[in-house]
Structures are given as C-alpha cells and as structure tokens.
Amino acid sequence: MLRAAELVAGVMEGGNLTDAFERMAADHAAWPDATRGAVRDLAWSTLRDYGTGDAVLQQFLHSPPAVLIHGLLLVALTRLEQRPEQAHTVVDQTVQAAAVAMPGLKGMVNGVLRNALRQRQLWTSWVEADEEARHTHPRWWITRVRADHPEHWRSILEAGRQRPPMALRVNRRRAEVDAVVAELEAAGIALRAVSGQTVLLAQPLPVARLPGFAEGRVSVQDAGAQRAALLLAPQAGERVLDACAAPGGKTAHLLELADIELSALELDPLRAQRIRANLDRLGLEARIQVADCARLETWWDGRPFDRILADVPCSASGVVRRHPDIKWLRRDEDIAGFAAQQARIVDALWHTLAPGGTMLYVTCSVFGQENAAQLAAFLRHHADAESDPIDGFPDCQLLPDADHDGFYFARLRKKA
The missing domain is CATH 1.10.940.10 (NusB-like)
Structure with missing residues (x-):
C-alpha cells in the first residue's frame, strides 16, 4: 500500500x-x-x-x-x-x-x-x-468532451475510469490467427478473435504468460491502434515513413503487412531503443533514426515517401485509462500547445510526401481541437491536399469502449 x-x-x-x-x-x-x-x-x-x-x-x-x-x-x-x-x-x-x-x-x-x-x-x-x-475527470476535461461529443460524452468519461482491454496482434509473417487462438486456448487463456489479425483477451496477462510472444508470433497492441497500419495500407516496394514511431507497435505492424522500405523516427533515444527491441523480437527490419521529425534538415535525404504515418504527440485523452496520471497532469491550456505542435509536424512532413502519396494523421485523443479542427485547418492551408475518405466519411473518430481505446484517423492524399 x-x-x-x-x-x-x-x-x-x-x-x-x-x-x-x-x-x-x-x-x-x-x-x-x-x-x-x-x-x-x-x-x-x-x-x-x-x-x-x-x-x-x-x-x-x-x-x-x-x-x-x-x-x-x-x-x-x-x-x-x-x-x-x-x-x-x-x-x-x-x-x-x-x-x-x-x-x-x-x-x-x-x-x-x-x-x-x-x-x-x-x-x-x-x-x-x-x-x-462524479465523472472522475477534471472539470475542464468534462467541458471539452461534452462540447465535442454531446451524444457520447458520458460513455467517454465512463470509459476513462475503467480498466483497459488487452488485445494482441498476430504477426502474419510468423503465424496464422487460428493457430494462435488454439495455442492460447490450450494454455487456458480466455479470448475472442475480433477481426483480421486481432485477438482480444478476457483478462490482461503478463506477456511472459503469452504463448508465442517471445517467439514473435504475437504482439500486445490495442485493437484501435491496429487500425492505423490497416488504414495506411502500405504496398510492396513502397517507401514508408513512421514519423513518431516509439515504442514501435505501428512500425512493426506496417512491416508485417507488406515488404516495404520503412524509416522510423523517434525524438527520444531511449524510446528509439524500444523500437529496435520490438522489431528484433518480431524478425523485422527498419531504418531507425533519432530525430525531430519536423526538422527535415536533420534526417531527410530528399527522397519522397509514398506513405507517411503521422502518429503525432497529443493529449492522449483517448487512452487515459491506460495512463491515468494524464488526468492529474494535463491542463486545459495544454491542448492548444499540442495542436500547434501537431500542425508544425504535419506541415513539415507534407514536404516529404510524393505526389499521389498518402499521409495518415493519427492521434490517441478525443478532443476536437486536436482532431477534426486540425484536418480542416490543414486542408485550408494546403491546396495540393485532399481528403481520402475512411468508410465513406472524411475522418474517423474512434471512441473508447470495452474493446479498444480512443483514436482519431484522417487520411490525406497529395494531388499528383
């Protein structure tokens, strides 16, 4: 205690x-x-x-x-x-x-x-x-969520006080989902296959107890987070950038999906080491660079990327149940600071995207200032950008629930 x-x-x-x-x-x-x-x-x-x-x-x-x-x-x-x-x-x-x-x-x-x-x-x-x-969140947070999601604000706040789910991603290069499910069930682990390569456990477990984890057959990654690589949809032979890559879950997922030339950027050297450890466990390879992704002169070689994953720093309001200290540490005025940082990053990264290429903007936030407002501002300021709809909508706000955390996705295409 x-x-x-x-x-x-x-x-x-x-x-x-x-x-x-x-x-x-x-x-x-x-x-x-x-x-x-x-x-x-x-x-x-x-x-x-x-x-x-x-x-x-x-x-x-x-x-x-x-x-x-x-x-x-x-x-x-x-x-x-x-x-x-x-x-x-x-x-x-x-x-x-x-x-x-x-x-x-x-x-x-x-x-x-x-x-x-x-x-x-x-x-x-x-x-x-x-x-x-009553709502287990700071008052300013409650006000923002109520304004941004008037129909769902109570369920979003309630999700923020629950224990998060534990999801696995099956490494398609080393295992089949059915085989992994059978292996987990044989070990007495209750689960259900959600979709694609995603398996949701009934109860969280230490990774040491997961059959196949050490051998790289499975990784722990939230089911919502797994949508990022699928939405970016890399194709064989493409040059791809993961701009804010640590700890490497989305980096690895991209490499599992296709044979690509991938560069992974991370500002923090210690967090960059976690990317390498994750890739080594999974038998994957990428070029890992320690750099500020918005300072192109420090890392970019001038060769354009076909696809860019811009999983930008944010308030993390969509994953607060995993990081509950955020409720205690964040302040309302911090959100404008995150929004300015996000705009700086995507503006810089846009220069590195090839004509006809795709950028996926991602946050783990439920605050509109970091999400839909960013998309609208970017499209206003970049005549060569157009929205690439997701399931028929301009963007996708995934709200936290029993199966996954909260994420925002917006897919952008650079006009040829």
Whole structure:
C-alpha cells in the first residue's frame, strides 16, 4: 500500500506514473509478479478515480495533508471500495504504512479513515454532489468532451475510469490467427478473435504468460491502434515513413503487412531503443533514426515517401485509462500547445510526401481541437491536399469502449 501511495504522490507532484513505476520495479527486482501487479493495479485504480477520494476526504480534513499522506489516504479509500469486507484490515495496513512514512501523522490517518468508515453510507452522496468526482475527470476535461461529443460524452468519461482491454496482434509473417487462438486456448487463456489479425483477451496477462510472444508470433497492441497500419495500407516496394514511431507497435505492424522500405523516427533515444527491441523480437527490419521529425534538415535525404504515418504527440485523452496520471497532469491550456505542435509536424512532413502519396494523421485523443479542427485547418492551408475518405466519411473518430481505446484517423492524399 505504501508503494502505491508513493506512486500516487509522485503524480500529484507532477511526475510521470509509468516512469516512476518502472524505476520502482527496477529497485525491487525481487518482487514476485503478484506483488508488482498489485502495486501497479492499486496505483492505477486510485488515479483513474480522479476526484472521488477527495470528495470523501474533504469531509474530514480541514487542510491538505503532506502529499505522501494524501496519496496514502486516496489509496486506502480505493482499497476500501474494492474490498469493503476487509475494511478493518485495510485501515490497519494504512496506519502501519503511515507509521513507516511519517510516524507523527499515523493518528490522523487512523482517525480520518475510521470516521470515514462510520459514515460510509454517505460517500455516494458526497461524490454525486461533486462534478469532477462524479465523472472522475477534471472539470475542464468534462467541458471539452461534452462540447465535442454531446451524444457520447458520458460513455467517454465512463470509459476513462475503467480498466483497459488487452488485445494482441498476430504477426502474419510468423503465424496464422487460428493457430494462435488454439495455442492460447490450450494454455487456458480466455479470448475472442475480433477481426483480421486481432485477438482480444478476457483478462490482461503478463506477456511472459503469452504463448508465442517471445517467439514473435504475437504482439500486445490495442485493437484501435491496429487500425492505423490497416488504414495506411502500405504496398510492396513502397517507401514508408513512421514519423513518431516509439515504442514501435505501428512500425512493426506496417512491416508485417507488406515488404516495404520503412524509416522510423523517434525524438527520444531511449524510446528509439524500444523500437529496435520490438522489431528484433518480431524478425523485422527498419531504418531507425533519432530525430525531430519536423526538422527535415536533420534526417531527410530528399527522397519522397509514398506513405507517411503521422502518429503525432497529443493529449492522449483517448487512452487515459491506460495512463491515468494524464488526468492529474494535463491542463486545459495544454491542448492548444499540442495542436500547434501537431500542425508544425504535419506541415513539415507534407514536404516529404510524393505526389499521389498518402499521409495518415493519427492521434490517441478525443478532443476536437486536436482532431477534426486540425484536418480542416490543414486542408485550408494546403491546396495540393485532399481528403481520402475512411468508410465513406472524411475522418474517423474512434471512441473508447470495452474493446479498444480512443483514436482519431484522417487520411490525406497529395494531388499528383
């Protein structure tokens, strides 16, 4: 419980959750998978429920506690929601954790939690009275989603507090879907084949337990993310660019679909190493360059690309259940900054696309400013660009649900 609280507190102080967890796991390499998974699940669950814990705590706290104790109390409330039958054990464990972290505050922690338990029947009313707690997202986020998706805003916000699905992509160069499904079922793994090369697991599993993962027959990739390579549809012999490639899932998928000459760009050297590791596991090859894709003079050799995947940096609002620290770290004014960065990238990349070539603009966002507004602005500013419809529509906004995360796709053709 204390380790999960440290992760939550780190986010409350502005830190990245995934990076912090990876450092913690490295520092505790002897942890069994069950312990590592329990710490991760508790921290992620607490952060997904943005606002709910504070709606309860504000009834008992007159001033904000130390950040670590604040995180510990939020983790404890999450555990009490998950395991109400173990309430007294959870309180005792939380008090013990406080005694280790900040001994002088263990009495306060004990008092707050026991008072909260005595008024357990009021928690729901406290949460319902607070808009942020009711929808588990910051108020500005709720406002944006309601404005951009008036018919679906509630389901989008609800998806943001759920555990994400785990989907696999079958490497068509090394395996057939039917054979992979049979292998997984023989291992006692419940699943269903969704479409094409996609398999959806009933429950998430460590990759070490997946038959065929180490051998490169399958990869973990969200079912929505798998649409990107399919929509770009590379053809044999083409020159293709994956402009923001790490960690390499879409890069690998493109290479699995066709024999192409692929260049993968990534700004972060460490993340670029993950692309190489993924390709090596799958037996695939690409030219990997560490570069800012918008600074053409640092990486482009002047040879045009037939197809470009522009999976640009964004708010990640469509994958917030996988990265719940985003709810705590993003601010409303950040979205304009992402939009400006996205416009800079696609404007630069357009110069590298051959006449008649295709660019697929992709975000993992549900905010219109990063999506449909970007498409409209790009078409206004580039006379040589035309929309290439997706399923009869100018673009495709994939909203998060039980099967996949939220993504936006717009396909552009450069006029010959």
